[in-house]
Amino acid sequence: MRAVLCGANGAMGKLIGQILGEEIVGRVSIDGENGVPKTFAELGAIKADVLIDFSHHTAIADVLNYAKANGCAAVIGTTGHTPEEKALIFEAAKDIPVFYAGNVSLGIAVLCRLVKQAAAFFPDADIEIVETHHTRKVDAPSGTAHMLFNAVKEVRADAVENCGRSGEGKRTKNEVGIHALRMGNVVGIHEVHINTGTQTLVLKHESGSRAMLADGAVAAARFMEGKAVGETFDFVIPFADAYGPYEEEGLMELPKKMFFNGDGEFDEERVFVGNIIPMNTTDGQVIKAQVVEITDETVSIDLNHPYAGMDLHFVGKIIDIRDVTEGELQAIRHRGCGGHCKGNCGGNCGEGNCGDGCENGCGDGCHCGE
Ligand SMILES: NC(=O)c1ccc[n+]([C@@H]2O[C@H](COP(=O)([O-])OP(=O)(O)OC[C@H]3O[C@@H](n4cnc5c(N)ncnc54)[C@H](O)[C@@H]3O)[C@@H](O)[C@H]2O)c1
Numbered sequence: 001m002r003a004v005l006c007g008a009n010g011a012m013g014k015l016i017g018q019i020l021g022e023e024i025v026g027r028v029s030i031d032g033e034n035g036v037p038k039t040f041a042e043l044g045a046i047k048a049d050v051l052i053d054f055s056h057h058t059a060i061a062d063v064l065n066y067a068k069a070n071g072c073a074a075v076i077g078t079t080g081h082t083p084e085e086k087a088l089i090f091e092a093a094k095d096i097p098v099f100y101a102g103n104v105s106l107g108i109a110v111l112c113r114l115v116k117q118a119a120a121f122f123p124d125a126d127i128e129i130v131e132t133h134h135t136r137k138v139d140a141p142s143g144t145a146h147m148l149f150n151a152v153k154e155v156r157a158d159a160v161e162n163c164g165r166s167g168e169g170k171r172t173k174n175e176v177g178i179h180a181l182r183m184g185n186v187v188g189i190h191e192v193h194i195n196t197g198t199q200t201l202v203l204k205h206e207s208g209s210r211a212m213l214a215d216g217a218v219a220a221a222r223f224m225e226g227k228a229v230g231e232t233f234d235f236v237i238p239f240a241d242a243y244g245p246y247e248e249e250g251l252m253e254l255p256k257k258m259f260f261n262g263d264g265e266f267d268e269e270r271v272f273v274g275n276i277i278p279m280n281t282t283d284g285q286v287i288k289a290q291v292v293e294i295t296d297e298t299v300s301i302d303l304n305h306p307y308a309g310m311d312l313h314f315v316g317k318i319i320d321i322r323d324v325t326e327g328e329l330q331a332i333r334h335r336g337c338g339g340h341c342k343g344n345c346g347g348n349c350g351e352g353n354c355g356d357g358c359e360n361g362c363g364d365g366c367h368c369g370e
Helices: 011-023 057-069 083-092 106-121 143-155 211-224 326-333
Strands: 003-006 024-028 050-053 073-076 098-100 126-133 160-163 175-182 189-195 200-206 232-237 251-255 276-280 286-294 298-302 312-317
Touching (some): 003 011, 003 057, 011 024, 050 057, 057 073, 057 083, 073 211, 083 098, 098 211, 106 143, 106 189, 143 175, 143 189
Parallel strands (some): 003 024, 050 073, 073 098, 126 175, 160 175
Antiparallel strands (some): 189 200, 232 312, 251 298, 276 286
């Protein structure tokens, strides 16, 4: 394997470098110590199979650009990425194979599975996560704590993270508190407390040394080497990075007369339970709303996206890698219209606005006449 290492002078970088030895064909570390180039520009183009990144979240754009430009897979072990930086990672994964994990140890992978099982087994239990790390750690809570939360979220769609609870207000049933302790040289401890009201189960993982993490990172790099067409994939995009949380405020009860047509009659053709209709906000934006209930006086609508609050789980196989065609782009833009508008309804159906309306809801065909 030919690997480029970003963050080479850091704690993880040094350990990974020791394991891989001459398999490391390029190093980058912003401190510039030991003669290591500070940037990818300084390093220059190198033919490599994998780029391993254990540096700082702000380096991610450079890391991904280098991996794309040099056609190698990326193993991202760095944590603390902002939502925008995470979006860059998911975007890059369309072009290059990407392995991205807040914790690369096998023990944590097992812990995630156990947490998911326990959360499903005790659906009403209160769950809280506590993580402990050394004082040099710059991000909190840890990426692993987020991974554990996501394991809970896979079986509890309404779970919400509450990082570092403080101030007034009782704990809500669906929140999962995440608490970060920083002390001494602790490599990493993660505890998931599951309290049913009558008993408490604590699932705990403790890292003995960073070597375990370096071994995991190297195993991930070897796994990714040469990954391309024909490979299978199985990954989850957490709801926060997909369609956001489900928000109760999105449920609204409106007077029925708001849905009268030009003849002063209730618009039964478009407004029926289950249908998705375009609505105008006060500032003139058009948003999609799903009709959930109709009474004699009112219409209840839900402004949440149908996938809000849900983690998106993708399983599949790469059968080809090629440039997207203009026709496919059109189909993606107009997916909201069920693909019946021939891609010519103002380009807005996907956003819930196709001029005079998708009569049967965008999912049921666009009737804008185009
Ligand atoms: N996924 C995992 O299992 C796992 C395990 C351990 C650490 N981490 C994460 O990996 C990252 C590094 O951890 P560490 O303990 O080795 O930290 P560290 O501070 O010891 O090392 C970071 C290194 O990256 C370099 N660096 C910082 N910004 C850079 C940039 N923009 N470009 C190039 N180099 C840059 C620093 O000079 C330093 O040498 C952190 O985000 C940490 O949370 C993840």
